[in-house]
Amino acid sequence: MNVFMAILIPLIFLLTFLYAARKKVKLFDCFTQGVTGAIPLIVSIFPYIVAVSMLSAVFTASGLETWLTQCLSPVFNACGVPTQIAPLLLVKPLSGSGSIAVLSDILQTYGVDSYIARCACVAYGSSETIFYIGAVYFAGLQRKKFTLTLWICVGCYLFSVVVCCLLCRFM
C-alpha cells in the first residue's frame, strides 16, 4: 500500500507532463501562471488561520481543555468512548498538526496496537479539521446556513467517534 502511494504522485505528474507535451501546451508559461494564483490565495486565508490557531492555543494554555476533558469523561464513558482519547477528540476539529502530536503521544503511552490506540487512529483518520476547513474554505463568504452546517458536521463527528469505538471492539 505504501509503495503504491509513493508511486502515485510522481506518476500523476509524469502522465500530466506527457499529456501536456502531446497537446503542445506551453508547460513553463502554464505552470508559472498557476503558481501566481497561490499568493492571493494564501493572503486571503492567512487571517483565518491565525485566528483559529490562536483559539486552539489559548484553549490548551488556559487549562480549559483539561477541564473540559474531565467534565466530559462521564459522557464519553457512557457512550463507550475511552476517556484516554478525549484530548485528541477535542483538538482534532481545530488543528491538524496539533492533533497528530496528541495522536503519537497516545500511541506511545498506551502501546501502538492496544484498543485505545486503535480507537484513536480510527477517530483521527475518519474525521477532518472541521473548524479549520470552515474558516479557510469559507473565508469572507457570508452564508446564513453556514453555522447550521458547522453544527451538523460536529454532530456527525461525535456520532462517528462513538461508532468507531464500537467497531474497534470487534475489528
Place this chain on the structure above:
Amino acid sequence: MNVLFYTVMLLCTAIMLVTSPQTFLSTLLGAASKSATLCISLLATYSVWLGLMQVWQACGLSQKLSRLLRPISKRFFHVDDTQTLDAITMNLSVNVLGISGAATPYGIQAAKLLDKTDEAEYASCMLFALNATSIQLIPTSIIGVRTALGSATPADIVLPTIIVSFLSTFLACLLVRLFIPPKSKRISTEKRRLLQKNKGACI
C-alpha cells in the same frame, strides 16, 4: 464561528488572567508565528498543486475528468456552471486520494465560484459537509505513524476507518439535504403542487 470565537476567547482570557497572566501574550504570539510558518509551507504546497492544475486545465484534462463525473456532481450540487463543477470535481477526487494540501486550493476555488451561483446556500454547505467529514479512502498519514512506532499490523485500522468515515459523510449529506434543501428541488415540488391543483380544478 463568531459565537464560538467569542465564548472560547472570553472564557480562556478570563481564566488566564487569573491563573497565568504573564504567559497570555506569549501564547498568542506563539500561535501567530506558528501559523505564519504554516502559511509559508502552505504557499509552497499550493504553488506546486495550483501549477499542476493550470497545466491540467490548459491541456483539457480537468475538463475531461469533470465531464466524466458531471452527471453525478450536477445532481448532487444542483450547479450548472462548468468552471465551478471542474473545481468541485478536482477537490473531491484529490480528497479521495488523500493528497492533503492539494485539496484545499481546489476547495477554496470551488467555494468562491459557488458563491456566485444561485444555489450557493445549498451547494457550498454540501461542499463543506463533504470536506469536513473526510472522504479519504486510505489514511496514509496514520499508517505512516503506526509503522514508525513499530506496530505489528499498521494497516488493520483501514477498514474501520473507511466504514466510519463513510457513515459520517453519509449522515452529514443527509442532514444537509434535510435542513438546507436545494432551491431547484423546492421549485419543482412547488410546480408539482401547482400542477396538481390545476388538475383538480380542471376535473
